[in-house]
Amino acid sequence: MAEEQKQAQAPSGAPRREGGSGGHGGPRREGGPGGGGPGGPGGRPRGKRQYFRKKKVCKFCVEKMDFIDYKRADILSQFVQERGKILPRRMTGVCSRHQRWLGVAIKRARNIALMPFAGSAAGTQAPRPVAAAVEAPKA
Amino acid sequence: MEERLYDLIFIARPATPEEEIKKVLSGIEHTCAEKGGKIEKTEYWGTRKLAYRVAKHREGIYVYQQIRTNHGELIAELERRLRVQDVVIKYLTVRLDEDLKRQKKLMGKREQRAARRPRRTPPAPPAPAAPEQTAAAS
Numbered sequence: 110m111a112e113e114q115k116q117a118q119a120p121s122g123a124p125r126r127e128g129g130s131g132g133h134g135g136p137r138r139e140g141g142p143g144g145g146g147p148g149g150p151g152g153r154p155r156g157k158r159q160y161f162r163k164k165k166v167c168k169f170c171v172e173k174m175d176f177i178d179y180k181r182a183d184i185l186s187q188f189v190q191e192r193g194k195i196l197p198r199r200m201t202g203v204c205s206r207h208q209r210w211l212g213v214a215i216k217r218a219r220n221i222a223l224m225p226f227a228g229s230a231a232g233t234q235a236p237r238p239v240a241a242a243v244e245a246p247k248a
Numbered sequence: 249m250e251e252r253l254y255d256l257i258f259i260a261r262p263a264t265p266e267e268e269i270k271k272v273l274s275g276i277e278h279t280c281a282e283k284g285g286k287i288e289k290t291e292y293w294g295t296r297k298l299a300y301r302v303a304k305h306r307e308g309i310y311v312y313q314q315i316r317t318n319h320g321e322l323i324a325e326l327e328r329r330l331r332v333q334d335v336v337i338k339y340l341t342v343r344l345d346e347d348l349k350r351q352k353k354l355m356g357k358r359e360q361r362a363a364r365r366p367r368r369t370p371p372a373p374p375a376p377a378a379p380e381q382t383a384a385a386s
Contacts (some may be wrong), residue, residue: 175351175354175358176347176351180257181340219299221301221338221339221340222259222299222302222338223299225300
């Protein structure tokens with residue numbers, strides 16, 4: 110019985126789906142980038158959320174750090190881009206309080222040349238190998 | 249006035265002989281003794297790579313000290329002296345005691361909470377939270 114019903118639905122359902130997708134294809138595509146309309150696109154955001162949602166936890170909260178030491182460049186450098194820009198909270202998952210302290214710590218570290226200022230890393234990193242190459246033959 | 253704790257880091261030129269650095273350190277000690285300060289800690293970090301060029305150097309010798317004092321003028325005086333020193337290419341003084349105080353406070357809070365936690369939190373929040381949600385829904 111179930112098989113018969115399925116078979117009966119399948120032929121009738123198939124053309125409907127085709128018709129449906131043909132009719133709604135346009136609007137759906139428009140709705141997608143627009144930021145999710147109701148109904149049809151509702152299924153997509155769910156899928157997206159599943160992909161995008163990684164639960165980020167503040168590292169400093171996990172380790173229960175009440176003080177971020179500006180002298181520890183090894184820790185600070187995890188929260189900085191290659192060129193020395195401070196990463197936003199939404200990328201690293203740091204809580205607001207720790208982000209505030211982190212910013213202060215990074216700025217202090219920059220002041221004493223433990224960390225690069227934004228943009229200056231590219232300037233110093235490029236010549237470094239050159240300088241090393243020049244020094245090496247001399248030695 | 250309460251005592252304050254300061255960090256003092258200075259960077260010397262990479263090729264500085266140790267005697268010169270010792271001279272700088274003894275100078276710092278001298279001013280500390282003069283103005284009423286105490287050097288808590290002295291760490292010699294050695295030659296490190298600088299994150300950017302300072303006075304045309306890519307490396308520098310880092311020296312780190314902690315100073316406890318009642319007088320803020322001491323720090324001003326130390327900074328003035330470091331600025332004059334030819335060997336020192338960069339220095340930084342940071343007031344630490346406020347941060348450490350905050351840290352202590354937070355630690356205390358955390359311990360209190362941890363002590364309280366086994367009694368209160370597990371039974372209390374889930375019980376009231378659930379009925380409230382259902383009530384709001386209905």
